[in-house]
Amino acid sequence: MAHISSPINPENQRAIRRIAEISGEDIFECMQCGTCSAVCPMVESMGFTTRKGIHLLQFGRTQEVMDARIGEFCASCHTCMVRCPRGIDVPRVYEAVRLLALRQNEDLIKPQDIPKETMEEAPQIAFVSTFRKLTS
Ligand code: SF4
Ligand code: SF4
Structure with missing residues (x-):
């Protein structure tokens, strides 16, 4: 019988395994319903939709999902998890993407990029939680 090789390159296959290990979720359960x-x-703030992010992750295209900053903008409200017909814990998947970015020692926010008005008006606890979540 002829061997059919995977269309997904080895590096992207490793990325798929890492997402599964960190999140504990099976993204291949996703049927792309868009719910x-x-x-x-938060979808308007993200580079593309959460549905598209899961689709790209099914191909191991983690860098594109990192670039769309879904993991950073996800507010962990869990609405998507509750509504997903396939029972996927979507925020856990995007948390895994965020952790992958941080493990590359990539800070997802820099103090100098925060507008002066925000610095003056936002409560200190917002800065503490933001830097805890978005810096390596
Ligand atoms: S709601 Fe669930 S099944 Fe539907 S696109 Fe999102 S992750 Fe996939
Ligand atoms: S938990 Fe889901 S619905 Fe809530 S902000 Fe994150 S991706 Fe959006």
Whole structure:
């Protein structure tokens, strides 16, 4: 019988395994219904929809999902998880993507990029939680 090789390159296959290990979720259960995108309150801030992010992750294209900053903008409200017909814990998947970025020693926010008005008006606890979440 002829051997059919995977269309996904080895590096992307490793990325798929890492996401599965860190999140504990099976992203191949996703049927691309788009419900997670429709209910997400943060989707307008993300580079693309949560549905598309899961689709790219199925191909191991983690860098594109990191670049779309879904893991950073996800507010962990869990609405998508509750509504997903396949029972996927979507925020856990994006948390795994965020952790992968941080493990590359990539800070996802820099103090000098925060607008002066925000610095003056935001409560200190917001800075503490933001830097805890987004810096390596
Ligand atoms: S709601 Fe669930 S099944 Fe539907 S696109 Fe999102 S992750 Fe996939
Ligand atoms: S948990 Fe994150 S991705 Fe899911 S609906 Fe809330 S903000 Fe959107």
